[in-house]
Amino acid sequence: MKLELRGITKTxxxxxxxxxxxxxxxxxxxxxxxxxxxxxxxxLMNVLSGLYQADGGEILLDDDVQxxxxxGDAARAGIGMVHQHFMLIPVFTVAENVMLGHEESxxxxxxxxxxxxxxxxxSARFGFDVNPDAVIEDLPVGVQQRVEIIKALSREAKVLVFxxxxxxxxxxxxxxxxxxxxxxxxxxxAIVFISHKLREVREVADKITVMRLGKxxxxxxxxxxxxxxxxxxVGRSVELTVAKSKATTQxxxxxxxxxxIRDALGHLVVNDVSFQVRAGEILxxxxxxxxxxxxxxxxxxxxxxxxxxxxELDGKSLRHLPIDRVLGAGVGFIPEDRQEDALIAEFSIAxxxxxxxxxxxxxxxxxxxxxxxxxxxxxxxxxxFDVRAQGIETFVGRLSGGNQQKVVLARELSRTLxxxxxxxxxxGLDVGSIEFVHERIVATRDxxxxxxxxxxxxxxxxxxxxxxxxxYEGRIVGIVAGDTPRDVLxxxxxxxxxxGTELAE
Amino acid sequence: xxxELPSAVPVADTGTxxxxxxxxxxxxxxxxxxxxxxxxxxxxxLSGSVVLTILAVFASLVxxxxxxxxxxxATQTASGYFFGRPSDTFEAAWAAVSGAYAAIFQGGVYxxxxxxxxxxxxxxxxxxxxxxxxxxxxLGIAVGFRSGIFNIGGTGIxxxxxxxxxxxxxxFSLPFGVHMIIAVIGGLIAGGIWGFIVGFLKARTGAxxxxxxxxLNYVALYLIDFLLNSPVLRDPSSNAPVSPPExxxxxxxxxxxxxxxxxxxxxxxxxATIYCWWLLSRSSLGFKFRAVGExxxxxRVAGIRINRMYVYVMVISGVLIGLAGVYQVLGKVTSGFxxxxxxxxxxxxxxxxxxxxxxxxxxxAAGVLFGILQAGSYTMQxxxxxxxxxxxxxxxxxxxxxxxPPLVRAIFRLPAPGSKPTSRSKRREPDVPASSAPATxxxxxx
Numbered sequence: 010m011k012l013e014l015r016g017i018t019k020t021x022x023x024x025x026x027x028x029x030x031x032x033x034x035x036x037x038x039x040x041x042x043x044x045x046x047x048x049x050x051x052x053l054m055n056v057l058s059g060l061y062q063a064d065g066g067e068i069l070l071d072d073d074v075q076x077x078x079x080x081g082d083a084a085r086a087g088i089g090m091v092h093q094h095f096m097l098i099p100v101f102t103v104a105e106n107v108m109l110g111h112e113e114s115x116x117x118x119x120x121x122x123x124x125x126x127x128x129x130x131x132s133a134r135f136g137f138d139v140n141p142d143a144v145i146e147d148l149p150v151g152v153q154q155r156v157e158i159i160k161a162l163s164r165e166a167k168v169l170v171f172x173x174x175x176x177x178x179x180x181x182x183x184x185x186x187x188x189x190x191x192x193x194x195x196x197x198x199a200i201v202f203i204s205h206k207l208r209e210v211r212e213v214a215d216k217i218t219v220m221r222l223g224k225x226x227x228x229x230x231x232x233x234x235x236x237x238x239x240x241x242x243v244g245r246s247v248e249l250t251v252a253k254s255k256a257t258t259q260x261x262x263x264x265x266x267x268x269x270i271r272d273a274l275g276h277l278v279v280n281d282v283s284f285q286v287r288a289g290e291i292l293x294x295x296x297x298x299x300x301x302x303x304x305x306x307x308x309x310x311x312x313x314x315x316x317x318x319x320x321e322l323d324g325k326s327l328r329h330l331p332i333d334r335v336l337g338a339g340v341g342f343i344p345e346d347r348q349e350d351a352l353i354a355e356f357s358i359a360x361x362x363x364x365x366x367x368x369x370x371x372x373x374x375x376x377x378x379x380x381x382x383x384x385x386x387x388x389x390x391x392x393x394f395d396v397r398a399q400g401i402e403t404f405v406g407r408l409s410g411g412n413q414q415k416v417v418l419a420r421e422l423s424r425t426l427x428x429x430x431x432x433x434x435x436x437g438l439d440v441g442s443i444e445f446v447h448e449r450i451v452a453t454r455d456x457x458x459x460x461x462x463x464x465x466x467x468x469x470x471x472x473x474x475x476x477x478x479x480x481y482e483g484r485i486v487g488i489v490a491g492d493t494p495r496d497v498l499x500x501x502x503x504x505x506x507x508x509g510t511e512l513a514e
Numbered sequence: 515x516x517x518e519l520p521s522a523v524p525v526a527d528t529g530t531x532x533x534x535x536x537x538x539x540x541x542x543x544x545x546x547x548x549x550x551x552x553x554x555x556x557x558x559x560l561s562g563s564v565v566l567t568i569l570a571v572f573a574s575l576v577x578x579x580x581x582x583x584x585x586x587x588a589t590q591t592a593s594g595y596f597f598g599r600p601s602d603t604f605e606a607a608w609a610a611v612s613g614a615y616a617a618i619f620q621g622g623v624y625x626x627x628x629x630x631x632x633x634x635x636x637x638x639x640x641x642x643x644x645x646x647x648x649x650x651x652x653l654g655i656a657v658g659f660r661s662g663i664f665n666i667g668g669t670g671i672x673x674x675x676x677x678x679x680x681x682x683x684x685x686f687s688l689p690f691g692v693h694m695i696i697a698v699i700g701g702l703i704a705g706g707i708w709g710f711i712v713g714f715l716k717a718r719t720g721a722x723x724x725x726x727x728x729x730l731n732y733v734a735l736y737l738i739d740f741l742l743n744s745p746v747l748r749d750p751s752s753n754a755p756v757s758p759p760e761x762x763x764x765x766x767x768x769x770x771x772x773x774x775x776x777x778x779x780x781x782x783x784x785x786a787t788i789y790c791w792w793l794l795s796r797s798s799l800g801f802k803f804r805a806v807g808e809x810x811x812x813x814r815v816a817g818i819r820i821n822r823m824y825v826y827v828m829v830i831s832g833v834l835i836g837l838a839g840v841y842q843v844l845g846k847v848t849s850g851f852x853x854x855x856x857x858x859x860x861x862x863x864x865x866x867x868x869x870x871x872x873x874x875x876x877x878x879a880a881g882v883l884f885g886i887l888q889a890g891s892y893t894m895q896x897x898x899x900x901x902x903x904x905x906x907x908x909x910x911x912x913x914x915x916x917x918x919p920p921l922v923r924a925i926f927r928l929p930a931p932g933s934k935p936t937s938r939s940k941r942r943e944p945d946v947p948a949s950s951a952p953a954t955x956x957x958x959x960x
Binding site for chain 2: 353364372377
């Protein structure tokens with residue numbers, strides 16, 4: 010069945026998640042949708058599966074316009090979804106999960122034998138090796154995913170959508186999945202494959218569509234180079250320039266050596282990472298989202314467990330310190346997810362400005378909040394950082410993203426710092442705020458503080474960095490000078506270090 | 515291609531749909547980071563406006579009125595010939611409803627049959643006597659709510675503190691004043707310890723406080739039951755499992771003479787209310803409590819040790835609820851207590867805390883209202899024949915309305931509150947974090 014999306018538009022309030030998206034998938038074709046987290050891929054697929062109603066545009070199956078009122082309609086029309094988070098009931102068996110939602114019964118009893126037979130039949134057809142009576146929670150993640158595929162196929166799906174299917178798989182399981190997808194393709198299924206991982210996209214795709222910030226920004230052939238794909242994914246239309254003088258660096262201030270981080274499943278997400286940052290320089294950590302940067306910054310702050318290796322600031326170890334002590338040691342931090350990790354939406358600007366200083370003077374004396382001082386401080390910072398709000402008692406949740414980030418900046422930069430870590434400091438901000446944030450970061454560097462900026466935006470990295478460390482699959486591919494050409498950086502973001510690249514010390 | 519490396523797993527993916535693996539994780543020490551499913555509902559309830567609260571109470575009284583009318587025998591008789599003379603039905607219904615509510619007023623606020631003002635306010639003082647433990651326990655629950663903890667262990671804490679304070683009150687012979695102070699402190703410590711157990715288990719093992727507090731309620735209930743049947747608490751001169759009466763040196767003295775039920779415990783509760791206000795809006799500790807309650811992740815990143823905060827919250831909550839337990843034995847039932855000494859205050863206090871929007875002043879007002887309803891209900895039963903349990907129905911309906919603000923808004927045609935750009939909505943659309951909004955959103959330019 011041929012799938013066609015024409016001008017799909019979906020907005021959430023002021024946020025345009027999908028902006029006139031066109032997409033055509035032929036039967037027997039694997040169409041990859043490539044884009045960073047937040048590019049609008051999953052929203053588009055939720056529209057396709059009937060979970061969301063599009064605000065504009067239409068969905069066509071074999072040139073017939075479809076109207077999906079809910080997920081049931083889409084499934085009946087032949088669209089099957091394999092979600093990133095499996096929609097399976099852990100305590101049910103495979104057969105029970107497969108029949109769930111369209112149970113058939115005989116004389117009032119569930120017709121489990123029929124469901125079992127169906128599971129066996131589909132398993133045999135594709136060589137899945139799934140026992141219909143196994144309980145889901147006992148199965149490895151890769152097999153659970155196959156159950157999801159069987160579930161979709163048992164409903165005669167002619168279009169299969171895989172939403173970040175490899176996010177939870179091991180490399181071996183990923184290879185097996187790719188083999189399965191290719192088999193489905195040869196059986197004539199139209200396949201949409203969503204991912205932000207370049208390697209598997211290039212391996213599996215017949216066609217590639219790249220999305221960024223809710224728009225289709227380009228189409229590519231699987232023969233396109235990793236560098237081309239990476240720059241399409243992370244590039245930014247607005248050119249950024251930051252006026253900055255040459256860094257006047259001093260000694261190594263932060264020394265990270267042999268850092269390993271495991272996630273909750275025991276996967277190594279940061280693998281033997283070592284680097285140094287000198288006082289008065291900006292080290293940018295570049296890379297496509299999800300290559301270990303988030304975990305790395307969190308480990309610096311003491312937010313990660315399962316960390317080995319050493320982190321030393323000015324000769325003192327930060328490892329094993331609780332977060333408040335790390336902050337007390339003079340580490341300023343702008344978290345990647347400002348709404349979840351940096352701010353409390355139902356607290357006022359003034360309250361958020363003292364959030365990580367609720368333990369002593371000047372904000373607290375003898376256990377009591379110093380409201381007078383706090384107001385004065387907040388008024389001053391709101392002016393200094395140009396936070397646009399009705400007043401310091403405004404809830405931070407009511408501010409725009411740019412103003413929220415200014416509150417975070419004001420809070421962190423008003424402490425006495427010895428290290429400043431900014432993760433995705435301008436994500437989702439308007440151009441004016443981006444400039445402001447960049448100026449502040451450079452100004453912080455110029456006061457002789459070592460700065461780490463983590464960014465997936467190549468432009469931001471190039472604009473700010475004195476040196477650039479590129480991460481790929483948990484490793485640092487290389488640390489290069491800030492004026493390294495973009496095509497080299499693009500290749501490094503895809504995991505390749507071009508021969509002859511000059512590494513910065 | 516480095517294939518020995520697993521593909522990087524985004525942090526947000528861990529712990530989802532992975533069955534036993536994920537379960538193993540949630541019991542680790544950082545588990546309380548996940549806000550429970552109550553927190554969303556709680557936030558909704560607590561962020562409602564005062565107007566909404568008053569309307570919820572009003573709507574409950576209206577529904578209560580309908581119930582009284584429907585169950586009233588005279589109204590039922592009159593409705594038998596409704597189409598003959600409909601006015602009879604309405605008159606009977608009006609008589610029943612107005613009579614009942616007038617009786618509540620008479621029994622709970624001011625007795626208009628009294629000959630002088632002094633006698634007239636006896637019911638109000640009586641109501642405050644009922645309200646005192648409700649306010650104390652309500653404050654304890656409210657402090658928990660503000661910190662994101664759903665403490666339904668009020669019953670257990672009240673029993674523990676009542677047991678200890680009561681035991682000190684009848685067992686020792688100490689001078690007037692000193693005896694009372696020691697009994698009060700003993701009871702509060704018992705409440706604090708009971709709360710500490712909950713906080714410690716939550717912080718250390720990630721056990722959910724709802725489960726722990728429910729279970730501890732049973733522990734306290736059967737412990738007090740056991741002790742009341744043992745020589746420790748049982749009055750040897752009594753056949754029933756009841757403690758000896760409290761000594762005069764230990765019980766709360768009357769504030770305005772023996773005519774009124776008001777005693778020193780009420781002063782303690784006023785002090786507790788002021789303390790809670792200071793704690794929550796003026797102290798560093800309360801600031802951290804609220805931060806943890808509103809957004810534990812941001813609180814953690816800001817260096818607040820949330821597990822430690824959970825312990826502190828539960829200790830303070832336990833001490834406050836403990837005051838209710840102390841009041842029960844030293845102020846309310848001084849003639850010896852039995853296993854029902856908690857009088858269901860632990861659960862009613864949850865309603866009080868919700869109705870008071872978990873703000874100390876609000877809890878105080880809500881406690882007084884519930885005290886009035888309770889004191890008035892006896893007069894209502896005596897004068898109008900409406901069962902006292904009718905008050906429980908009213909309280910339950912209030913909770914229903916509080917839990918369903920959209921319903922109240924619909925009934926009174928209020929506008930929905932301005933949509934706040936909270937981080938919650940993001941969970942549902944993981945691919946579109948509001949933080950990655952296109953450049954059109956932020957209006958500010960330099």
